[in-house]
Amino acid sequence: MITVRPLRSTLYIPGSKPRALDKARGLPIDAIIFDLEDAVPAEEKNTARDTLAGVLAAGGYGARMKIIRINGLDTQWGADDANAARDMGADAILLPKVSTLDDLDALAAMTGDTPLWAMMETPLGMLNAAQIATHPKLQGMVMGTNDLAKDLHARNRADRLPLQAGLGLCLLAAKAHGLAIIDGVYNAFKDDAGLHAECEQGRDMGFDGKTLIHPAQIPVANDVFSPSKADIDLARRQIIAFEETEAAGQGVAVVDGRIVENLHIVSARETLAKADAIAALTAETTQ
Known part of the structure; x- marks a missing residue:
């Protein structure tokens, strides 16, 4: 987490x-x-x-x-x-x-x-x-x-x-x-x-x-300073592609013509975590 x-x-x-x-x-x-x-x-x-x-x-x-x-x-x-x-x-x-x-x-x-x-x-x-x-x-x-x-x-x-x-x-x-x-x-x-x-x-x-x-x-x-919709979408697709590649025992995941390595997944998960934290804070501050 x-x-x-x-x-x-x-x-x-x-x-x-x-x-x-x-x-x-x-x-x-x-x-x-x-x-x-x-x-x-x-x-x-x-x-x-x-x-x-x-x-x-x-x-x-x-x-x-x-x-x-x-x-x-x-x-x-x-x-x-x-x-x-x-x-x-x-x-x-x-x-x-x-x-x-x-x-x-x-x-x-x-x-x-x-x-x-x-x-x-x-x-x-x-x-x-x-x-x-x-x-x-x-x-x-x-x-x-x-x-x-x-x-x-x-x-x-x-x-x-x-x-x-x-x-x-x-x-x-x-x-x-x-x-x-x-x-x-x-x-x-x-x-x-x-x-x-x-x-x-x-x-x-x-x-x-x-x-x-x-x-x-x-x-x-x-x-x-918020992740854009495009950032969030890319992060999700990178994670899915990487996990599917690992599960299939294949070597390299590719998204939008670019290689996706573990370092990209770390950043992708950080992007999604930031988006979730912003959504939670926004929900509180707008009540």
Whole structure:
């Protein structure tokens, strides 16, 4: 049995905005990053922490993955965020600007058994991604492409060529260690065509989904990162052909003129498992 948790759409929600936090309970998203960092002004940091604790205690988010992004431990709010987030019942705590393994060690010392996620958004973090991915409590990475572009002094390009080295290093690290990895945000939230193209790029690279800054972006991310009907049909036909070939004692299965080997069956079964998991989550979030 393959277990898949959909992460097609991961929406940032400010921890200081009760109305947005409540609205998120009804959105067709796979995951939520409850943000105590960039989306919350300095004067609201402490109240946001209390607001978020109350909201999560009230529940209502169903099977959506709940991730809390705290402030960095080098800030005046980070330690209090970490201690509070540990007791909020979230699925994971997300640490910004992870650059070394020591950054995660410092957080893990404060958060007990709560799984950790890492914001990958600094040049040093890119170079250390392989080491960072080995942390025993780390379960996922989120690309912070805006901060990375800033530190690189990179120009904004539709093909994201200046970011490809960093994206690739983090993808390799995540896949090598079985971690989830979510692509960075697309800033032009009214540009569906641009978002669609960037989601397709991220999907084709191997990302599990896209971080979003506005609910209007959800349908595009969900569509692009879901297996298509053609994907599902091909996966089923590959499995049937492979199993029939094995049962007949023949050597090679062929579907649509292409050889089907065991590695293709692994991918086919993952596709069907993802489709089933998405259907189950969709059924819950649309009730």
